[in-house]
Amino acid sequence: MNTSPHLVTLKRMIDGELNHLLTINKSRRPWHVPFMAATAISVPVFVGAYFGDLPSGIKASLGAMVILNLPLVGKLPYRIVTMLAWSFAMSLCFALGLIAQQVPILRLPVFTVVSFVVVLLGRYYRQPPPSGLFIMMAMAIALFIPLPLAQVLPATGMVLLGSSFAVIMALFYSVFLVLTRPVLPAPSYTYEPDTISESLIVTAFVSITLLLAMTLEMSNPYWAAVSCFIIIQGIHLRTIWIKQLHRLLGTMIGIGLASWMLSWGLSMWGVATALLVMVLSIESLIDRHYGLAVIFITPLTIFIAEYGSGLPLVPEMYGEIIQARLLDTALGCLMGLSGGLAMHSTALRTPLRRFEHWLLSHFDENKNAS
Numbered sequence: 392m393n394t395s396p397h398l399v400t401l402k403r404m405i406d407g408e409l410n411h412l413l414t415i416n417k418s419r420r421p422w423h424v425p426f427m428a429a430t431a432i433s434v435p436v437f438v439g440a441y442f443g444d445l446p447s448g449i450k451a452s453l454g455a456m457v458i459l460n461l462p463l464v465g466k467l468p469y470r471i472v473t474m475l476a477w478s479f480a481m482s483l484c485f486a487l488g489l490i491a492q493q494v495p496i497l498r499l500p501v502f503t504v505v506s507f508v509v510v511l512l513g514r515y516y517r518q519p520p521p522s523g524l525f526i527m528m529a530m531a532i533a534l535f536i537p538l539p540l541a542q543v544l545p546a547t548g549m550v551l552l553g554s555s556f557a558v559i560m561a562l563f564y565s566v567f568l569v570l571t572r573p574v575l576p577a578p579s580y581t582y583e584p585d586t587i588s589e590s591l592i593v594t595a596f597v598s599i600t601l602l603l604a605m606t607l608e609m610s611n612p613y614w615a616a617v618s619c620f621i622i623i624q625g626i627h628l629r630t631i632w633i634k635q636l637h638r639l640l641g642t643m644i645g646i647g648l649a650s651w652m653l654s655w656g657l658s659m660w661g662v663a664t665a666l667l668v669m670v671l672s673i674e675s676l677i678d679r680h681y682g683l684a685v686i687f688i689t690p691l692t693i694f695i696a697e698y699g700s701g702l703p704l705v706p707e708m709y710g711e712i713i714q715a716r717l718l719d720t721a722l723g724c725l726m727g728l729s730g731g732l733a734m735h736s737t738a739l740r741t742p743l744r745r746f747e748h749w750l751l752s753h754f755d756e757n758k759n760a761s
Contacts, residue, residue, distance in 0.1 A: 415680045420463065421568075425674035431458040431560040433667035435553045440659035447549045449699035452666065453532070454553030456525040457481050459674075460518065461561045463568070465577030470565045471558070478554035480509070480526050486547040488533025493543075498534050502601055502616070505530055507594040514586050517578045520624070520677075527620055528692075531601070531613030536700050587750065588743035589734060593623050596730030600723055609722075610715040611696065618723025623730040641685025642720045646713050649690035653709045662698055666691065689716065 432455045439448015457477040462470050484505055491501040509523035529550065538546060600619040604612030622638060657665060669691040676684040693716060733739050 415683075416678065418675075418678050420678060421572075424463075425671055427560065427564050428458050428674045429667055429671035431455050431557045432670045433663060435556060436663040436666050437660075440663045443659070445659045445662060446699050446701040447545075448663070449666075449695055450546055450549035451553030451556070453485070453525075453529050453695060453699070454478070454481055454550035454555075455557040456529075457554045458557040458561060459521050459525065461565070462577070464575040466574060467565055467569050469577045471562055474558045474561045477526070478551075478558050480523075481529055481554050482547060482551040484509070484526050484530040485533045485550045486543065488530040489538055489543045489546060492534050492536075492538065493540050499598065499602055499605070502531065502534060503594060503598040506597055506620075507590060510593050511586065511590040514590060515582065516580060522624075524617070524620065527597075528613070528617050531616055532696060532699075535611070535613050536696070582751075585740070585744065585747070587747045588740060591743060592730060592734050592739070593620070596623055596726055596733065600726040603726070604719065604722060607722075609719055610711070611719050614692065614696075614716060614719040615723040615726070617692075618720045619727040619730065620723075622724055622727025623734070637680075637682035638685050638720065638724055641682040642689050642717065645686040645689025646717055648686060649693045649716075650709060650713050652690055653693075653712070654706070656706075662694060666694060669694075689720075692716075 432452050435451035435455055436445070436448040439445050439451065442448075457474065460474065460477040462473050465473075487501055487505060491497040506527055509526050512518075513522040533546075597616050597620050601612055601616040604615040609615065618638065652665060655661065669687045672687045673684050673691065676687070693712060697712060
């Protein structure tokens with residue numbers, strides 16, 4: 392029996408996509424990277440639990456997430472300067488988010504401007520994933536966690552302490568890596584075409600996602616924007632939709648896991664231990680299979696947002712939290728895929744490229760004139 396060539400082609404395409412979706416890659420990072428990252432991020436939470444102030448510990452843990460931006464290439468000064476820059480950005484963006492929160496009309500403009508700067512610098516300096524993800528997440532969370540003006544400085548101080556601890560951890564770990572492994576050269580920085588254009592597209596879609604989430608009065612609008620940012624970072628359309636499917640499937644499983652974990656009624660020490668295990672799992676899986684990592688990313692972000700807010704968490708709230716996270720993620724994934732399509736659209740890229748060319752030419756003229 393002859394099979395239609397179209398059916399053969401379709402079968403091959405489906406098999407290829409399923410293989411791409413289900414493949415678990417071999418990790419390209421040293422085996423001790425996940426342990427170092429999990430230690431740096433979880434220690435502040437354990438310190439907070441010890442002093443009976445879990446929300447402060449989680450805020451410090453949020454700052455310590457800059458450890459995930461530690462370069463594994465370049466000499467020691469390059470690695471530490473990069474860490475210091477991300478640490479400063481983390482604290483600054485979190486503070487700006489808390490300040491903008493006091494004047495709600497400033498939330499979207501501040502988020503848009505800061506997001507553009509974070510995306511642009513991340514792309515220019517060729518920062519590998521997660522790049523500015525956790526900087527943006529910290530600012531987005533700060534825009535919506537209920538915090539009076541008097542608590543802005545203490546909360547920012549906690550984030551700064553956490554990022555400072557991460558920098559110290561990064562220093563010792565980098566010395567170990569430089570002394571025990573061949574040092575790969577750091578990337579060179581030259582302007583790549585479409586850097587501004589793509590940054591504008593990413594920022595526009597992430598900001599529109601946040602605006603839609605706020606308009607729909609979602610309880611956690613920041614997560615829709617973060618989900619959109621994660622999805623739209625895909626370079627190729629295939630990467631974008633695969634990442635979207637990974638995120639949706641991983642989130643649905645992760646929501647079930649989060650609901651189960653919330654039902655445990657964990658103590659402060661239990662929350663700290665759970666965060667340690669989740670970060671270790673995420674960092675062990677993130678470059679092997681994104682969907683498996685998302686299963687743990689979802690409860691991790693729920694724990695950070697809910698236990699870090701300082702508000703009482705009662706069993707009656709669990710269903711509302713879980714439902715809100717699923718809706719936020721669905722909106723973010725839909726907008727992220729739309730942004731990915733727009734990024735590959737010549738109708739949108741052409742005028743943006745003209746604007747980018749004009750802007751760079753104008754900048755060069757002013758530079759030469761000075």
